[in-house]
Amino acid sequence: MQESSEQTVPIVVVGAGPVGLVAALAARHADLPVIVVEKAAEDDPRSGSRATYLFRESLDFLEGIAPGVAKELVALSGQWGALRTTYRGKTVYTKTFVPAPPGAFGVSVQQPEQEKVLRKRCIEEGVQFRWSDGVTDAKTDSLGVTLTLESGNRLHALYVVAADGARSAVRSSLGGMDLEGERSETGFIIVDAEASDQFAPELNERAFHYNHPAVGGRNVLIVPFGGGLRIDLQCFPEDDIERLQTPQELKKWVSAVAGEKYADKIIWSSTYRFNRSVASNFTDRYRRVLLAGEAAHLFPPFGGGRGLNSGIPDAVLGVEAIAEAIRAVNSESAEQLIDAVAKERRSAALANRKEASKALVRMEARTVFRRLQRFSAASLAPWWKACGIWLDRSPTGGSIRPVTTRSRF
Numbered sequence: 001m002q003e004s005s006e007q008t009v010p011i012v013v014v015g016a017g018p019v020g021l022v023a024a025l026a027a028r029h030a031d032l033p034v035i036v037v038e039k040a041a042e043d044d045p046r047s048g049s050r051a052t053y054l055f056r057e058s059l060d061f062l063e064g065i066a067p068g069v070a071k072e073l074v075a076l077s078g079q080w081g082a083l084r085t086t087y088r089g090k091t092v093y094t095k096t097f098v099p100a101p102p103g104a105f106g107v108s109v110q111q112p113e114q115e116k117v118l119r120k121r122c123i124e125e126g127v128q129f130r131w132s133d134g135v136t137d138a139k140t141d142s143l144g145v146t147l148t149l150e151s152g153n154r155l156h157a158l159y160v161v162a163a164d165g166a167r168s169a170v171r172s173s174l175g176g177m178d179l180e181g182e183r184s185e186t187g188f189i190i191v192d193a194e195a196s197d198q199f200a201p202e203l204n205e206r207a208f209h210y211n212h213p214a215v216g217g218r219n220v221l222i223v224p225f226g227g228g229l230r231i232d233l234q235c236f237p238e239d240d241i242e243r244l245q246t247p248q249e250l251k252k253w254v255s256a257v258a259g260e261k262y263a264d265k266i267i268w269s270s271t272y273r274f275n276r277s278v279a280s281n282f283t284d285r286y287r288r289v290l291l292a293g294e295a296a297h298l299f300p301p302f303g304g305g306r307g308l309n310s311g312i313p314d315a316v317l318g319v320e321a322i323a324e325a326i327r328a329v330n331s332e333s334a335e336q337l338i339d340a341v342a343k344e345r346r347s348a349a350l351a352n353r354k355e356a357s358k359a360l361v362r363m364e365a366r367t368v369f370r371r372l373q374r375f376s377a378a379s380l381a382p383w384w385k386a387c388g389i390w391l392d393r394s395p396t397g398g399s400i401r402p403v404t405t406r407s408r409f
Helices: 018-029 056-065 069-076 111-124 169-174 247-258 306-327 331-364 368-380 385-396
Strands: 007-014 034-037 053-055 082-087 090-096 106-108 128-130 135-141 144-149 154-162 179-194 205-212 218-225 228-234 266-279 289-291
Touching: 007 018, 007 144, 007 306, 018 034, 018 056, 018 111, 018 306, 034 154, 053 056, 053 306, 056 069, 056 106, 056 306, 069 106, 069 111, 082 368, 082 385, 090 368, 090 385, 106 218, 135 169, 154 169, 154 306, 169 289, 179 247, 179 331, 205 247, 205 385, 218 247, 228 247, 247 266, 266 331, 289 306, 289 331, 306 331, 331 368, 331 385, 368 385
Parallel strands: 007 034, 007 154, 034 128, 082 205, 154 289
Antiparallel strands: 053 106, 082 090, 135 144, 144 154, 179 228, 179 266, 205 218, 218 228
């Protein structure tokens, strides 16, 4: 859809990633017309597993706005049957889950596969898309939002959900909503490896390794997803990350931590830093724009799955508030509704940032006290289960699940 005329709609969603697609489905569930604006082309390939894990709460949000979507995601997912944590090569904690229906606790699905399911449903629900036409400017006033697109066209909306990622053009244009926080000095390498055998035991287990001896004492997280493994290597500050990401080095350390059969099964790799940033405000001065997902907060994929699993409630609860605001009897009531959800979502994001920061401190263990704490827990874990649980949960900050919202759960 590429009209040259100006158009006014109740909601425009900027960004066609999973959070933007969820926002669009929430709008259609509220029986509101919606346009999704996306900078990338419709057929641009999406590489890498990216955000893989959706907790049960996130699936419940999706089922609330698009019944049947969770079932499709479950069919594509890998199921964890166990957790395992090691310290210097020795197992210090294991947990086997009781048999449960697929998806009972959540699903592990590559982000591109999630997007295919959500996009298909959006089309079925009548969501309109503008591909290859990103936002270059956004302006708000008491009546709504005007978006200027790369094509030169403009869109007028009563409300906008900005789900256009860490470099959000909407957030940058409006000002007053800057990301605030820190990024670690420690780098991470993330690898996707295709499964050689769909029944391999490692595909049933999430494993975290402290000071893995096969990679010089670096920490390693291995997470199964539908069709393969996601492997995160926590590098040392002094590491040459580019060297460790060369094909030869990738094969070497992936083989060491996951097994030689995965040396030639690497299908994607990337690097990242441990970001813990939250926007200073989740809405603009006129209460016409709501930030969602990485436009609102940046959390590491290594650290509890907080990014996407808080982005989904950002989208659903934000659109619910917008739908109520559209029906409000006056502008003051409408502004209060938007302001309330913006504050709630920011409060949840700050709680997630706090937990993510705890995770980094525990994983890096830079002080003598922290290293002694970890060593002591590992030494006591065979006799005191609580120590093993503490070690297992430390990479998530201590809370096993991300904070999604303060009112619903």
